[in-house]
Ligand code: NAD
């Protein structure tokens with residue numbers, strides 16, 4: 001088979017630190033398992049602003065469009081916060097998602113047995129948890145117009161953002177939720193604010209309609225977002241698949257991250273529709289950001305990015321066995337007692353980003 005074309009965008013802050021460990025894991029697969037990747041690397045976010053003057057250069061976008069998969073670290077940081085909104089690092093990431101039409105963002109929150117005590121919640125609340133949040137990624141407040149801030153003649157400032165969804169946008173992401181639920185617990189909870197926000201009432205109606213068109217085997221429920229935020233910490237195991245809009249999904253997935261022990265554990269996959277050749281555009285990134293507070297210290301947890309790489313193997317390349325190897329290696333490293341600071345527990349050994357990466361490679365070696 002032809003080599004897989006991979007674009008790696010380490011980004012800013014801890015992005016390059018955690019991506020460095022993934023590069024070593026890729027190297028291991030190339031050496032030991034003969035996997036062939038054609039890897040390109042480029043800049044996105046603040047480092048792209050510094051080098052190219054924009055957070056996502058056209059040539060970088062072209063590389064992303066031509067790649068079989070994109071792996072991204074994180075973007076942003078205090079250095080670029082004073083910049084005008086349109087050229088901030090975050091706009092680069094949003095443009096990438098929008099141009100690649102990656103409308104379905106899969107954010108699995110899985111609690112590894114070894115970390116059930118690392119969560120701020122009680123052991124019995126989180127032990128064994130395995131939920132999948134599907135966040136719509138190309139609509140909503142993030143992209144709706146009108147938007148912006150204006151100053152009125154009397155000096156009052158007025159800020160506007162618009163929550164917009166169309167029925168096809170709702171249906172395509174709900175379809176992904178139903179299809180994926182079928183391969184797991186067959187339960188979907190659609191989260192909205194249908195009691196107050198019309199856009200989300202339409203969301204709920206469209207989800208119900210689609211459910212009636214061949215998804216009757218899926219147990220569908222609906223929840224208001226405020227209640228969902230509460231239920232996620234009260235009893236998260238009631239959920240299987242959660243499907244929701246862009247802004248609610250952003251917030252709920254950070255909340256769900258803490259169930260797993262740390263934001264540093266949560267991977268994600270952002271998927272679009274297959275094109276004419278059957279290839280599905282896809283981007284894989286940790287849920288966390290560039291973590292300016294720990295950048296440069298070598299202490300960032302690389303596991304969210306490593307697990308995002310495993311999602312890439314599974315969803316883009318159908319390499320289920322290799323994906324499971326990576327996940328098993330992560331589990332074994334945790335079992336052996338190694339911890340980065342964010343998931344540190346009494347009696348465990350606190351290690352750096354690179355020591356964690358080396359340990360994963362050692363475990364991969366043992367697994368074959
Ligand atoms: P953040 O996710 O960067 O950090 C939140 C907290 O979690 C920090 O205390 C950080 O140290 C910790 N943390 C995050 N990842 C960690 C890891 N792998 N290991 C250990 N600890 C980790 O969120 P923030 O501080 O709100 O945002 C910082 C910058 O990152 C901002 O510029 C923001 O816009 C950007 N951001 C980018 C992305 C992305 O690129 N996808 C996502 C979120 C935030």
Ligand code: IPM
Pocket residue numbers: 076090093094250287289
């Ligand atoms: C995320 C981040 C991004 C988002 C920001 C950095 C644009 O918080 O990936 O969750 O809000 O989508």
Ligand code: MN
Pocket residue numbers: 250251254287
């Ligand atoms: Mn977020």
